[in-house]
Amino acid sequence: MKNSVNNNLNFPKKKKPWDVSDYELVLMASLSLLFLFVFAYLPMYGVTLAFKDGDGEINVLRSLFADNWVGFYNFKQFFADDKFYTVISNTLSINLLMLCIEFPAPIIFALFLNEIQHTRYKKTVQTISTFPHFLSWTIFGGIILALTNVNTGVTTPIFEFLKLADQTNKINLVTSDYIWVLLIISSLIKSVGWGSIIYLAAITGINPEIYEAATLDGAGRFQRMRYITLPSISATITVFFILRISNMLDNSFEMFYIFQNGVNLSKSEVLTTYIWKVSIGSQQMRYSYASALGLFNSIIGLILLLLGNFVSKKITGKGIY
Amino acid sequence: MKSTTKIKIISIAVVAVIVIGIVLAITLSVKDLATVENNLPDFPQTPSEGNSWDYWEDEKYDNGEIVELDWYVNASTFRWSGNGGTAVSDKILEKTGVKINFEIPVKDDGDKLATMIAGNKLPDLVTLQVGDLTRINLAEDGYVYSITDMAKLWAPNFLSNYDSEIQTYFAASDGDLYGMPHLYYSNADMKAYEEQDGYLLPNSVFLAREDLLDWYQQNYPNAHPTTPDGFLQMCLTVKNSCPLYQSNGFSTVQLASFSATEENEALKILTQYFGYEKEDENGNLKSKYEDERYEEAFMYLNRLYREGLIADSDFTDTKAAVGQNISNGRPFVTFVTPQNYQSYFYNWNRNNKDKEYVPIVFTNKDGDAPLLTNLAGSGYLYTMVSTNCDRPDRVMKLLDFLSSYEGQMLMLYGIEGEHYEYVIAPGETVDGKTYKYGRVKWANEDVEKIVYQGKSVVTYGFDFEILTNRMLDHMVNPTGISLRNLCSFILYNQKSPLVPYTYNPMLSAFVRDPKAENYRDIVNKDIAVKNLWIERASTIISASSEEKCKELFEKTLNLSRTKGHNEVLAFDNIYFKQFKQKMGYSYTIPTLAPDYVAPEIKFRGYDEYIIEIPQAAWDAVG
Numbered sequence: 030m031k032n033s034v035n036n037n038l039n040f041p042k043k044k045k046p047w048d049v050s051d052y053e054l055v056l057m058a059s060l061s062l063l064f065l066f067v068f069a070y071l072p073m074y075g076v077t078l079a080f081k082d083g084d085g086e087i088n089v090l091r092s093l094f095a096d097n098w099v100g101f102y103n104f105k106q107f108f109a110d111d112k113f114y115t116v117i118s119n120t121l122s123i124n125l126l127m128l129c130i131e132f133p134a135p136i137i138f139a140l141f142l143n144e145i146q147h148t149r150y151k152k153t154v155q156t157i158s159t160f161p162h163f164l165s166w167t168i169f170g171g172i173i174l175a176l177t178n179v180n181t182g183v184t185t186p187i188f189e190f191l192k193l194a195d196q197t198n199k200i201n202l203v204t205s206d207y208i209w210v211l212l213i214i215s216s217l218i219k220s221v222g223w224g225s226i227i228y229l230a231a232i233t234g235i236n237p238e239i240y241e242a243a244t245l246d247g248a249g250r251f252q253r254m255r256y257i258t259l260p261s262i263s264a265t266i267t268v269f270f271i272l273r274i275s276n277m278l279d280n281s282f283e284m285f286y287i288f289q290n291g292v293n294l295s296k297s298e299v300l301t302t303y304i305w306k307v308s309i310g311s312q313q314m315r316y317s318y319a320s321a322l323g324l325f326n327s328i329i330g331l332i333l334l335l336l337g338n339f340v341s342k343k344i345t346g347k348g349i350y
Numbered sequence: 351m352k353s354t355t356k357i358k359i360i361s362i363a364v365v366a367v368i369v370i371g372i373v374l375a376i377t378l379s380v381k382d383l384a385t386v387e388n389n390l391p392d393f394p395q396t397p398s399e400g401n402s403w404d405y406w407e408d409e410k411y412d413n414g415e416i417v418e419l420d421w422y423v424n425a426s427t428f429r430w431s432g433n434g435g436t437a438v439s440d441k442i443l444e445k446t447g448v449k450i451n452f453e454i455p456v457k458d459d460g461d462k463l464a465t466m467i468a469g470n471k472l473p474d475l476v477t478l479q480v481g482d483l484t485r486i487n488l489a490e491d492g493y494v495y496s497i498t499d500m501a502k503l504w505a506p507n508f509l510s511n512y513d514s515e516i517q518t519y520f521a522a523s524d525g526d527l528y529g530m531p532h533l534y535y536s537n538a539d540m541k542a543y544e545e546q547d548g549y550l551l552p553n554s555v556f557l558a559r560e561d562l563l564d565w566y567q568q569n570y571p572n573a574h575p576t577t578p579d580g581f582l583q584m585c586l587t588v589k590n591s592c593p594l595y596q597s598n599g600f601s602t603v604q605l606a607s608f609s610a611t612e613e614n615e616a617l618k619i620l621t622q623y624f625g626y627e628k629e630d631e632n633g634n635l636k637s638k639y640e641d642e643r644y645e646e647a648f649m650y651l652n653r654l655y656r657e658g659l660i661a662d663s664d665f666t667d668t669k670a671a672v673g674q675n676i677s678n679g680r681p682f683v684t685f686v687t688p689q690n691y692q693s694y695f696y697n698w699n700r701n702n703k704d705k706e707y708v709p710i711v712f713t714n715k716d717g718d719a720p721l722l723t724n725l726a727g728s729g730y731l732y733t734m735v736s737t738n739c740d741r742p743d744r745v746m747k748l749l750d751f752l753s754s755y756e757g758q759m760l761m762l763y764g765i766e767g768e769h770y771e772y773v774i775a776p777g778e779t780v781d782g783k784t785y786k787y788g789r790v791k792w793a794n795e796d797v798e799k800i801v802y803q804g805k806s807v808v809t810y811g812f813d814f815e816i817l818t819n820r821m822l823d824h825m826v827n828p829t830g831i832s833l834r835n836l837c838s839f840i841l842y843n844q845k846s847p848l849v850p851y852t853y854n855p856m857l858s859a860f861v862r863d864p865k866a867e868n869y870r871d872i873v874n875k876d877i878a879v880k881n882l883w884i885e886r887a888s889t890i891i892s893a894s895s896e897e898k899c900k901e902l903f904e905k906t907l908n909l910s911r912t913k914g915h916n917e918v919l920a921f922d923n924i925y926f927k928q929f930k931q932k933m934g935y936s937y938t939i940p941t942l943a944p945d946y947v948a949p950e951i952k953f954r955g956y957d958e959y960i961i962e963i964p965q966a967a968w969d970a971v972g
Contacts, residue, residue, distance in 0.1 A: 059368075066372070085487075085864065087464075087467050087491065088467050090468040091468075174671070175670070178667070179666070181671070199662070201662060201666055203666040204666055290666050290888075291608035291614065292665045294610050294884075295885065314484075
């Protein structure tokens with residue numbers, strides 16, 4: 030049984046040398062390379078803007094080539110900003126929470142969904158859970174805000190029924206006390222169905238004979254989940270976990286923006302919304318400052334990616350490179 | 351050499367050539383960007399006799415060539431009547447030989463404009479918000495032609511379409527005009543409008559439910575709701591004792607939605623109600639944050655909150671949630687900008703005619719009259735001609751036509767005889783009043799019905815408000831005010847009773863110089879200060895006691911000083927004074943006028959400014 034599981038996880042270890050028949054492949058791949066070069070590598074030159082005095086310049090391209098170098102001035106400005114601590118701590122805290130809650134949720138959901146035998150019911154659950162992913166944050170957030178409105182929403186009666194609140198002490202989920210809860214739950218609802226698809230696909234690839242053998246050996250549902258399904262999809266989980274870590278600071282701007290108000294800003298201001306606010310949102314064209322913040326964001330992301338990969342390799346022996 | 355090695359070399363070479371090609375193309379285009387040409391092309395000069403646009407069919411000048419122009423309007427809400435095919439656009443084509451293709455962004459995030467500038471792909475005409483300082487940068491950096499130079503060559507009479515005050519206001523540092531405004535008006539226009547019994551409306555007013563006001567005034571005839579204490583007492587009495595009203599946990603005094611990016615409207619309007627003066631007696635700008643009226647506004651809102659008149663939910667409700675409360679008539683008083691919640695007020699007022707939201711007046715603790723601002727006469731949009739334009743001569747003739755009286759009438763009222771008829775000719779005096787631009791009536795009931803149904807945009811091209819003089823639109827209108835549907839009539843009557851407390855903020859609409867040495871630093875400080883107050887406002891207002899509120903206000907004020915609001919004020923004061931000198935103003939707020947007499951405080955404002963809503967407007971909505 031162990032060998033069969035491992036066979037599913039075998040990756041080609043040795044590169045096949047090129048031959049004449051690869052010529053077409055090279056040409057095909059060159060289009061992708063070109064795409065990557067034009068849209069991913071070439072714009073990287075734009076990071077130099079973070080080290081230039083390009084704020085207030087109306088032509089961002091011209092500021093990229095013509096403006097003066099100012100070293101780390103834009104970074105220093107951010108570090109000296111009294112919002113720095115709030116923004117960074119909010120970003121890291123919310124993301125760590127989301128990582129702990131939101132990352133395992135689609136896996137658990139996929140595991141349970143896989144156990145549903147009734148096909149129509151399974152598909153209905155999958156459709157309903159996937160649907161929110163296709164709504165924009167503006168619409169989805171609007172629905173959530175309407176549902177959680179402290180006076181007219183459905184949450185207040187529920188909290189009162191559960192004795193968590195009463196008419197005089199209502200729970201307002203969009204205040205700074207509860208905004209993280211609301212953000213995480215909303216994000217969870219929106220992403221759990223869609224996020225589970227990849228795991229369901231991985232589960233589908235597991236040889237059914239393994240389950241049959243385990244059933245014959247007397248393994249129950251939870252044991253099959255624990256000892257067959259989870260180890261079989263562990264490679265997928267690892268890859269997605271590392272990628273998730275690297276994207277930790279790249280919060281959905283729309284999600285935070287839609288839930289932000291003057292009351293919860295101290296808890297809902299994250300790096301992406303702050304970058305927008307000080308650069309584009311204020312209509313002041315602070316391209317250099319925004320670039321510095323963006324670069325800072327990317328460097329932290331890179332460090333987290335390397336760290337995640339290193340830890341993953343140490344613990345599970347698997348990494349993405 | 352092995353075949354695999356050859357393939358490798360060929361592949362690498364192909365990719366390298368492509369990469370080098372792209373890099374070269376980008377380098378060349380960037381080099382191109384560094385030098386923006388703004389020399390006017392050599393087209394024949396247009397004679398000053400007659401209208402400039404009449405020469406487009408003349409062989410000597412243009413040989414009747416139809417020109418297509420791309421016109422970018424940087425406002426996603428801008429609407430027009432299609433690129434051709436309407437009575438108005440066809441007439442423009444007939445008159446000027448120009449076909450306009452409008453373009454707008456999907457979102458108002460500035461991305462589209464930034465991309466156009468970065469790629470040097472600005473279309474023939476560019477229209478920005480008048481408050482967007484990009485317009486100054488575009489002029490200073492040579493992205494747009496000088497309108498003054500263009501007019502000299504191709505539309506010699508163009509500038510006579512504009513009052514000298516407007517020309518002075520928009521003149522750049524070199525004295526030239528680089529763009530023209532939309533929906534503007536001058537003080538001369540304002541005076542002409544007043545001669546026709548027209549008035550400036552305040553931008554924002556506080557509204558209260560009429561049935562509840564009636565109940566209160568009938569039961570407490572000796573009360574003084576125009577004082578802060580009296581107003582608070584009235585709200586408490588209505589909340590606790592009025593049989594017609596039940597707050598049901600909602601706010602009795604509804605505040606506008608607290609945004610994470612803009613100052614709360616309630617606070618802004620209350621500061622005006624409390625008579626905050628922007629200028630001191632020495633002619634200097636005054637800091638709003640340091641002004642006692644600003645503090646008073648915070649303290650008063652806190653008092654309303656502590657008395658239970660403002661619910662906690664007000665600090666977190668979205669605009670839609672606030673709107674729903676208004677639609678259902680839940681608040682007794684609203685501290686919101688009416689036009690921002692126009693449809694919600696309309697829903698309530700239309701279905702509850704005896705419970706309408708009507709304006710109210712109350713004052714600061716010293717009893718000073720409110721100082722309400724109206725929408726500035728400096729305009730809403732601003733149009734410039736890009737240096738990418740191949741036919742600036744034809745653009746200039748088009749602009750000349752659109753800003754002429756004939757063009758304005760066409761855009762605003764359609765075609766004479768077909769859509770409107772003159773009741774009073776331009777310049778005619780009737781009953782002692784001179785009608786500078788005349789007065790019209792709709793040509794027939796069908797046109798009137800279409801106008802009041804708000805379908806004008808689709809049918810005739812009304813709302814094609816390019817370069818329009820706001821006052822001309824008002825003065826010519828059959829009702830004496832440019833109102834096109836029931837909703838706008840209702841809004842007008844919500845504001846008009848407070849006309850005597852209103853003044854024109856254009857008088858202090860100075861503009862900072864984005865080329866100033868410390869401009870960036872000041873802007874950053876300004877943003878930091880504004881964000882600080884936005885973030886702290888709800889906390890200060892919802893403080894548990896008066897002492898706590900004062901303490902939080904002072905803490906925020908100190909922090910605001912640290913962030914540099916006084917430096918921002920000093921910087922602005924330079925441009926404020928320069929602006930006053932340039933415009934020839936000795937003061938910018940009415941209270942500094944030597945003959946200023948404060949208007950009498952009337953709780954429900956002045957009835958005489960309310961207009962009768964035409965039956966056709968009611969009929970149009972059924």
